[in-house]
Structures are given as C-alpha cells and as structure tokens.
Amino acid sequence: MSQAVQSAAVQSDIGHDLHRFIDTLYPICRSITGEGLRETLRIIGTHIPLTLNEVPTGTQVFDWTVPNEWNIRDAYVKNSRGERVIDFRSSNLHVVNYSVPIRSKINLAELKTHLFTLPDRPDWIPYRTSYYKETWGFCVSQRHLESLLDDEYEVVIDSNLQPGHLTYGEYFLSGELPDEIIISTHCCHPSMCNDNLSGIAIAAFLAKHLSMRPRRYSYRFLFIPGTIGAITWLALNEEKTSRIRHGLVLTGLGDNGKLHYKKSRQASADMDRAAAHVLQQGAYEHQLLDFSPYGYDERQFCSPGFNLAVGRLSRSPHGTFPEYHTSADNLSFVHPEKLAESFDACLQILDLLERNGTFLNLNPKCEPQLGKRGLYGMIGGTADAGTRELAMLWVLNRADGSHSLLDLAERSKLSFELIRAAAENLQEQGLLRECLEFVRPMPTESVERTES
Secondary structure, eight states: OOHHHHHHHHTSOHHHHHHHHHHHHTTOOOOSSSHHHHHHHHHHTTTSOOEEEEEETTOEETTEEOOOEEEEEEEEEEOTTSOEEEETTTOGGGBOBTOOOEEEEEEHHHHHTTEEOOTTSTTOOBOOBOSSSOOOOEEOOHHHHHHOOSOEEEEEEEEEEESOEEEEEEEEEOOSSSOEEEEEEEOOOSSOIIIIIIHHHHHHHHHHHHTTSOOSSEEEEEEEOTTHHHHHHHHHOGGGGGGEEEEEEEOOOSSSSOEEEEOOTTSSSHHHHHHHHHHHHTTOOEEEEOOOSOSSTHHHHTSTTTOOOEEEEESSOTTSSTTTTBTTSSTTTSOHHHHHHHHHHHHHHHHHHHTOOEEEESSOSSOOOOGGGTOSOOSSOOTTHHHHHHHHHHHHHHOEEEEEHHHHHHHHTOOHHHHHHHHHHHHHTTSEEEOSSOOOOOOSSOOOOOOO
C-alpha cells in the first residue's frame, strides 16, 4: 500500500466517521422509489456533489418497467381501545415495503394473514417487500404477535402508489484517462445498517477521498436502488459501458465477518486479480468467491450482454448471518474498526489499479550492472535487500511493454508494492520507461449483443 493511502486509512478516524454517517441515515424509510430514497441521496450530496437523476414511471428498461413511486406517511394497527399495537413510527420495518394503502377493521384471524415474523428469532422484526405485487402487510416480532388478543383491529396504511419517478444518484470524477472505474452501491433498504448503509457510507467517503488526489482513471459512483436501479442505469447509459475497465459493488462492509470478494463473471479480470492480491498480501482475513448469478447488482453489470469486470466486496455474504434483513441489522451490528478496515481494503485495491502500469526495459540485452548505479546493497544492507534486488531482476526481465506490474507480482509471488518500488527505482536510473497506455487484457470470451 502506498504511503498516501496508508496515512489516509490509518491516521484518520475514518471508522467513527463512517459509523456516524450511518447513524444519520439509519432512521430514514427508504425504498426503490420515493421521498425516503431522495432524502438519503440529498444527505449523501452534502458530502459529495451528487447529481440526482429522475426516471419516470413506465420507462422501459430492457425487460423491466420502472414501477410506480411509493411513499408512506404513517401506518398502524389499533386495538378496540384505540391503542396502537403495531406502529410504523416506532420502526419503519413494521410495514411491508411498498404496501398499498388500506383503511379497514378486521379480526385477529384475518390480521394474522398479513403479519410476518421470525419464529426462530422471537425478538427481531423481519424486513419484507412487495415491490411488484400489490398487497399490504406488517412485520412484527414473534413475541409481539403472540401478545395480540382476540379483538377487532383498525388497520391503516397511509401510503400511495402512483406514477412518479425512480431516483438515483451519480458522481463522476474525471481522470487522466477516459477509462472508468465504476463503484456502485444500493440505497433502497430502510434501517439496514450493514446491508445497505455500510456500502453507502464507504462509497461516499471513497468518492470524497479520491476527489482530493491525482487520478489516472476516471471514476463513476452510483447510488442506486437495488436491481431495478442498476438495470435502469445500464439501459439508459449503455453507450458509456465500453469505457468501464473495472468495477466494484459495495455492500455489507461493517459486520464482524471476514472480507469476501466475489469475482466478476470474467473471473480473471484485473479487478479480480487486484482484489485477490491485496487481500492475500495484506493482513486481512478473507475469502475469494467465484461468480454466481445470484447476489447484488454485480449480476446486472456482469450479465452476458455487458460482461463488465465488476466484482463485489463485502464482509459476511448476504444470507449467511441471522441478522440479515432483520431489525438486528442495527447500529450495534456495524463496527467502526470493521468499517475502517473495509474502507482501507477498497483504497488499496483502487490504488493498485491506479499504479498498475507497464514498463519497457531500455537496456534489454543482458542484465545491466546494478551495483554501479547503487541499486545493490554492496555492504550488509537491510534484511529485505535480497528480496528488493530479486524484485528488480523480475521487473527487468519482464518489462517488455506487454506485462503489467500486477502480472509481475503474480508471477514472482512478490508483493505489488515491492514490484512497484523496484520499477520506480529502475526508472529513476534510466533503465525503464513507463508505457503510455495500460495493458488491456483480451476479453475472456466473445460477447455478441443481439436485439430480441
């Protein structure tokens, strides 16, 4: 890791800053459309100059259609004494997300057909949605359900589901190259700290950090509702996708689990290799996952018609921890030190991609005399002198303009930092010239786009 990246991650109180930002966003009732989503994007916009894009209901986006906009003002269930026994104001998870409006009086038996619980976690409230089927419901703890008496209940959901817009946020940072790195995170879950807000916070702080330093690549940050947001962005911005060289979907980055990187569909793209190298060389407990078409928005970016080099970084994968999609995914479930570690890993991966140049050996006929240039430790030397000298020999041998530094690090089994430092030392002595273009790997498979 470069010193600049290390100081940004280690010397600052980034973990607590990220946790405070999550705390700010936690109370908002978000969905795939509506004012809660817009409020979230506006708050992100206080940290970075976010552009809000509004896509009208009914817009055709590939095989999907942008749905009606959903907004909710209040919801409750009252008993015959007028007491709120289920109250949206105490937790926005109490209402099934995208519930249609209702005002009715029903008995307990009928009410139970619209209640969702987690019997194996009796004190937790589940998170449930009904985006594409018009229905209504409430979510409560199992213990709460068991306390309800045989009574007549007034059920009110003061919501509306009508034509409007899908909103997403976008922030573009130009670099020396038009080639882009895309960073995407979903922002549609209400009061989910790990599965939602951790990705939002880290993406926003990454954008802020990168805006203050030189960039070789251009960066595009997307804050989008899950699934339909990625599909909408891809449908409306298909001409931009040819510039996307690398990508990362961020989610679930604050829990106590080890870091997990899910490879792109290409499996061996530079993003996949960079993430693997950083996690393996660093002091991270981690696991690499093969691509599958199930998950978050990486599956949209990696669909066969695009096949972009977009991986996913998370801690515990979704569905592998009991707090997933429940009220237990709260502020105490995400930890400042884990958020900081996730932020640091993201920075290291992006830093490697930024510095992964290719070089040409300007003295390729036999090995140049390094000692007379002060590049060998002639007397004693540091403990890692032999490794540093080996790194220089590897760079000289493979610097033919067709191998990147990451190629060399993988081939030599040395760290990227050591290989990069060797290249810089050799360049200072006039033995190397950095190539102006990045090495662009050939696609792993031919992708033919057709219209159906």
